[in-house]
Amino acid sequence: MSSMVVIPTTGGATQRVRVDKVHSIVSNRVKDREEQFLVRWKSDSITPPFSWHSIRELARCLEVMQDYITIREKPGNNLISSASVPSKKRKSPNIGLENERRASPYDRRHGLESRTPSATRSRTISSLSTAPTSDATANVYNGVMDTDENGFIFCRSAHGQGIAFLDVQGFQTDEMLRVARISKIETANILIRAEYIRRLSKVAGKKIHLVNVYDYTTPSLRFQYIPEYILREGVFRADLDTQEGCQQCSPRMGRNIGCEYTKKCGCLEYAAVDTNRITTEEMKHKYEHALATGGSTLGFPKKFPYFTDGTKRQRTGTLVPFYLDSRRPIYECNDNCRCGPYCRNKNVQFGRQVELEIFKTGSSRGWGLRCKEDLFMGQFVDTYRGEVITDAEATRREQAGGQLKASYLYSLDKHQESEGLAQEDIYVVDGEFMGGPSKFMNHSCAPNCRQYTVSYNKHDNRIYDLAFFAIRDITAGEELTFDYLDKEEAPEGEEEAPEGAVPCLCGAEKCRKWLWQ
Numbered sequence: 001m002s003s004m005v006v007i008p009t010t011g012g013a014t015q016r017v018r019v020d021k022v023h024s025i026v027s028n029r030v031k032d033r034e035e036q037f038l039v040r041w042k043s044d045s046i047t048p049p050f051s052w053h054s055i056r057e058l059a060r061c062l063e064v065m066q067d068y069i070t071i072r073e074k075p076g077n078n079l080i081s082s083a084s085v086p087s088k089k090r091k092s093p094n095i096g097l098e099n100e101r102r103a104s105p106y107d108r109r110h111g112l113e114s115r116t117p118s119a120t121r122s123r124t125i126s127s128l129s130t131a132p133t134s135d136a137t138a139n140v141y142n143g144v145m146d147t148d149e150n151g152f153i154f155c156r157s158a159h160g161q162g163i164a165f166l167d168v169q170g171f172q173t174d175e176m177l178r179v180a181r182i183s184k185i186e187t188a189n190i191l192i193r194a195e196y197i198r199r200l201s202k203v204a205g206k207k208i209h210l211v212n213v214y215d216y217t218t219p220s221l222r223f224q225y226i227p228e229y230i231l232r233e234g235v236f237r238a239d240l241d242t243q244e245g246c247q248q249c250s251p252r253m254g255r256n257i258g259c260e261y262t263k264k265c266g267c268l269e270y271a272a273v274d275t276n277r278i279t280t281e282e283m284k285h286k287y288e289h290a291l292a293t294g295g296s297t298l299g300f301p302k303k304f305p306y307f308t309d310g311t312k313r314q315r316t317g318t319l320v321p322f323y324l325d326s327r328r329p330i331y332e333c334n335d336n337c338r339c340g341p342y343c344r345n346k347n348v349q350f351g352r353q354v355e356l357e358i359f360k361t362g363s364s365r366g367w368g369l370r371c372k373e374d375l376f377m378g379q380f381v382d383t384y385r386g387e388v389i390t391d392a393e394a395t396r397r398e399q400a401g402g403q404l405k406a407s408y409l410y411s412l413d414k415h416q417e418s419e420g421l422a423q424e425d426i427y428v429v430d431g432e433f434m435g436g437p438s439k440f441m442n443h444s445c446a447p448n449c450r451q452y453t454v455s456y457n458k459h460d461n462r463i464y465d466l467a468f469f470a471i472r473d474i475t476a477g478e479e480l481t482f483d484y485l486d487k488e489e490a491p492e493g494e495e496e497a498p499e500g501a502v503p504c505l506c507g508a509e510k511c512r513k514w515l516w517q
């Protein structure tokens with residue numbers, strides 16, 4: 001049995017397969033000591049074209065290759081979803097189709113014209129019982145190889161005498177599955193890992209490492225690292241130029257640390273009042289009046305969120321207890337402030353300053369995140385990034401994505417109550433497919449980090465940063481975790497599994513047993 005066109009895999013520059021033409025990868029084998037993958041090409045035909053390709057030709061299709069490997073590793077999987085098997089109602093396309101094949105540019109480039117079409121070609125594979133075996137030489141089915149104007153190879157549909165046929169109904173055959181199972185996938189895993197590490201090296205800020213001492217898997221290449229939120233349809237944020245900055249502060253007031261006096265700093269207008277320092281009856285009365293009328297609380301005792309040089313803890317930049325021990329929103333200064341670029345009230349906006357490591361946990365929790373250096377209590381770790389979507393879109397994605405989807409969705413509802421925002425006005429951050437390394441932070445019922453609200457524009461209360469800070473000293477190498485259900489009062493663990501509950505594997509002494517309740 002031979003195919004129409006044998007793709008040369010040695011000698012000369014390797015031609016690549018273009019990822020946007022590939023539907024999926026559906027099988028693998030080792031041929032001539034080379035890992036090869038069976039590509040199903042995008043096509044409207046109900047017998048789409050297939051062809052075998054070496055790993056080098058698939059160097060630009062690593063995401064698709066990873067999809068295949070992930071499915072292949074799942075026990076009992078027949079590697080092709082029922083959705084992609086054409087309906088039995090459709091008529092068979094190879095009846096009466098006798099496409100005369102002309103030499104393609106690909107053939108001409110490789111001097112393959114003489115092989116097409118040829119009487120010496122073996123018979124078409126017409127039934128599953130004669131589908132390719134491990135030692136079959138068939139390379140192209142239901143199509144012919146071609147190259148596009150940029151030199152990328154692709155396969156286009158063609159049927160008829162001499163064109164090997166592969167029926168996707170009942171795909172794959174037992175023999176293909178057997179061959180796929182015993183054929184090692186090593187180089188592909190190495191290339192996928194190398195590509196992920198290459199992409200991590202492009203992420204802004206300190207280095208992010210990837211460690212897996214358990215197996216050959218790599219986090220999904222479909223995840224895209226982004227430096228900022230991506231605003232999706234129906235989501236708006238105030239223009240940065242229009243954000244109000246503090247006007248009474250300056251870089252050189254007091255200790256030359258930018259903002260110095262909480263009573264003057266306009267950025268703290270909506271920051272929480274330190275009620276412990278409201279000591280006189282008169283002040284108390286004024287404060288109650290301001291609360292009742294929605295008046296400004298500027299001038300009441302407040303706190304800047306971060307320690308500065310010269311404070312007793314000497315942990316410059318870490319959160320002060322007033323914020324650390326609460327869930328009060330943090331208001332940082334912005335570029336329109338008069339306090340200058342290095343104000344003590346700026347921190348999260350400068351981005352991550354610590355080296356992180358994504359690591360395989362070795363348990364059913366999948367991947368996790370840890371820090372390569374010691375962290376102080378109150379130290380900023382990283383923000384949570386992702387697509388910002390409307391509440392309606394979040395509901396839609398949640399319904400489509402199943403119960404685990406919830407762990408990637410974060411509602412920006414901190415100001416909902418205080419600002420009287422309707423539920424449909426709430427935006428949601430989805431960090432499943434786009435975001436940063438904090439996507440890998442697992443849940444713990446006894447966490448060492450917490451997520452805080454950090455705003456730079458006090459008037460835009462629908463979009464703000466979700467920032468992770470250490471809530472105790474953390475030794476380098478310790479897994480970073482936070483409580484997915486971070487509430488003022490954590491719910492008690494229930495004996496019975498609530499509906500949709502995912503068992504919690506955090507291992508904390510007082511584990512609540514379920515991720516969601």
Ligand SMILES: C[S@@+](CC[C@H](N)C(=O)[O-])C[C@H]1O[C@@H](n2cnc3c(N)ncnc32)[C@H](O)[C@@H]1O
Nearest residue numbers: 365366367404407439440441442443504505506
């Ligand atoms: C935001 S992701 C964290 C990264 C994830 N481990 C991964 O490999 O991509 C949340 C998911 O991790 C898993 N997970 C996180 N914390 C867990 C825990 N304490 N127990 C069990 N599974 C956990 C669950 O599958 C959850 O849906």
